[in-house]
């Protein structure tokens with residue numbers, strides 16, 4: 068064992084700027100209760116309860132056996148980029164050149180690459196509040212400034228073209244959106260998205276749209292932001308719709324003129340995404356696998372159609388019907404409980420008194436964190452029913 072005491076290393080200031088997730092605190096408490104023998108229902112989870120389907124596992128096993136496990140092209144294997152382009156044609160009716168597709172280690176690496184490529188020190192990037200918490204940190208990692216724009220039910224919890232027009236200044240470089248959104252499950256209406264893209268374009272900025280949840284849309288055929296011009300950058304992933312969270316695989320579609328820059332950055336920062344995951348992911352686009360994903364999408368829709376009215380009956384308000392992802396952003400100000408309107412206290416009470424874990428709004432922004440709770444329905448239907456029964460008891464409903 069080394070006898071020299073550990074010298075105190077100075078951390079970069081950007082580490083302090085990152086707030087830990089409050090949900091981790093709640094998860095720790097839940098784990099403690101579970102170890103003590105309590106049955107806990109997890110409705111805080113941001114990943115599908117389904118895992119990669121059989122054809123993907125078979126493809127992974129074959130890839131392992133045939134030894135295609137070495138570095139790949141930095142942009143990804145050609146067959147996968149072609150398969151992703153084919154998916155855009157099939158699922159969204161749009162033509163995307165495979166040459167514009169950059170395969171990455173999940174949407175996380177895609178967002179980091181996009182921010183590294185486009186954001187300079189002190190550049191401002193507009194995003195809605197609430198939003199996926201890591202988005203602020205991707206911008207901050209590139210030494211830019213995330214500008215959180217309070218976005219309520221009237222805006223479907225999303226940024227609007229009017230926000231872009233009102234808030235754009237000499238330091239603004241672009242917008243970072245997610246549609247459908249985490250934590251709200253709401254997407255931007257196609258007409259509004261078109262207006263946002265046009266407003267940003269007119270100001271010489273960039274539009275990045277994270278479409279990671281787009282495959283999980285329930286009410287209308289989704290429209291990719293790529294339909295609004297080749298200058299739009301979209302982010303996507305195999306994590307959510309394709310049920311492959313731990314495989315760490317995603318992609319970006321970038322403007323043709325930026326492919327070289329993204330390739331250079333990708334080579335230097337990551338070399339490539341996992342070869343094994345890329346070969347396995349080819350099986351996602353086979354008809355038999357797409358049929359499995361469609362059945363799972365319908366199961367998520369069934370759960371949404373159960374949980375939204377159930378939450379309303381419990382006394383939560385769901386001001387905008389979530390049309391995608393697996394989240395409901397529920398207003399907790401009028402629930403019949405002493406902690407109503409204090410999402411952190413209510414989350415603790417639901418955990419300790421009912422054994423149900425949800426995430427308080429404070430993880431997603433600072434505009435109205437006490438008023439909202441994120442409810443995830445990425446858990447079995449029977450568990451959701453059980454959770455509702457427990458909350459009925461807690462709230463005396």
Ligand SMILES: Cc1ncc(COP(=O)(O)O)c(C=O)c1O
Pocket residue numbers: 113172173174175176199245248249277279303304305306312316317
């Ligand atoms: C909106 C959003 N973007 C990106 C990610 C990261 O996904 P990935 O697993 O592809 O890195 C998540 C994960 O929860 C997310 O909710």
